[in-house]
Amino acid sequence: MLELQGITAGYDPRRPVVRDAHLALRPGEALGLVGPSGCGKSTLARVAALLHRPDRGTVVLGGRTVTGFRHRAPRSLRTEVGVVFQQPRLSADPRLRLRDLIAEPLRATGRRRGAQEAVAEPAERVGLGPDLLARRPHEVSDGQLQRACLARALVLRPRWLVCDEMTAMLDASTTAALVAVVEEYRRETGAGLLAVGHDPVLLGRWCDRTVHWGDIADS
Numbered sequence: 001m002l003e004l005q006g007i008t009a010g011y012d013p014r015r016p017v018v019r020d021a022h023l024a025l026r027p028g029e030a031l032g033l034v035g036p037s038g039c040g041k042s043t044l045a046r047v048a049a050l051l052h053r054p055d056r057g058t059v060v061l062g063g064r065t066v067t068g069f070r071h072r073a074p075r076s077l078r079t080e081v082g083v084v085f086q087q088p089r090l091s092a093d094p095r096l097r098l099r100d101l102i103a104e105p106l107r108a109t110g111r112r113r114g115a116q117e118a119v120a121e122p123a124e125r126v127g128l129g130p131d132l133l134a135r136r137p138h139e140v141s142d143g144q145l146q147r148a149c150l151a152r153a154l155v156l157r158p159r160w161l162v163c164d165e166m167t168a169m170l171d172a173s174t175t176a177a178l179v180a181v182v183e184e185y186r187r188e189t190g191a192g193l194l195a196v197g198h199d200p201v202l203l204g205r206w207c208d209r210t211v212h213w214g215d216i217a218d219s
């Protein structure tokens with residue numbers, strides 16, 4: 001299970017943007033979270049991905065309570081969650097070639113040996129060939145860069161995926177392609193998915209179940 005229990009979080013403890021949020025994701029489940037712009041979805045998604053420490057509440061991942069860490073969650077737990085954000089250009093180092101961007105989590109976890117081989121599988125999965133892998137972010141389209149960011153999220157083969165408005169900036173065919181990649185990965189690995197967005201139609205089609213912000217958090 002990936003559980004968020006009573007999460008209060010934000011950027012100023014006096015004015016939290018997420019108040020008392022509860023969410024439980026079963027292994028292998030695809031859960032959609034829908035809410036209006038600015039309600040705090042991305043903040044909660046970052047808490048779920050263990051990238052943002054909540055002011056209050058608990059994250060439980062596979063039975064282990066993850067909150068209480070001082071700055072960042074332990075690496076062994078962070079690598080269990082892959083995350084894709086809405087704006088690939090904000091989450092991609094502009095100096096890196098796409099193949100090195102995809103390899104970032106391998107380097108960050110000290111797995112330098114065999115990194116290029118490990119990149120090949122997710123790169124192929126998202127449809128990036130050698131020509132695109134050799135380019136830097138300014139030399140590719142938003143859709144191609146988001147493909148690389150999805151490959152980066154998959155490279156450590158996480159048990160959970162958090163997709164925060166992953167397709168918001170993309171056209172219909174790229175959206176369909178990226179959703180298909182996530183679904184194929186989930187079929188193969190049994191990974192659970194938290195898909196955050198504001199499009200109930202897309203999330204309704206994609207996910208097993210969709211919850212609305214107002215049902216999981218105080219406003």
Ligand SMILES: Nc1ncnc2c1ncn2[C@@H]1O[C@H](COP(=O)(O)OP(=O)(O)OP(=O)(O)O)[C@@H](O)[C@H]1O
Nearest residue numbers: 011017035036037038039040041042043044165198
């Ligand atoms: N780094 C930050 N520092 C301060 N405030 C922030 C920061 N990031 C977000 N906020 C604020 O927190 C609130 C919630 O933002 P968040 O991005 O979590 O909402 P959201 O529901 O994902 O919105 P959207 O659907 O528009 O992306 C907003 O009022 C936003 O201005």
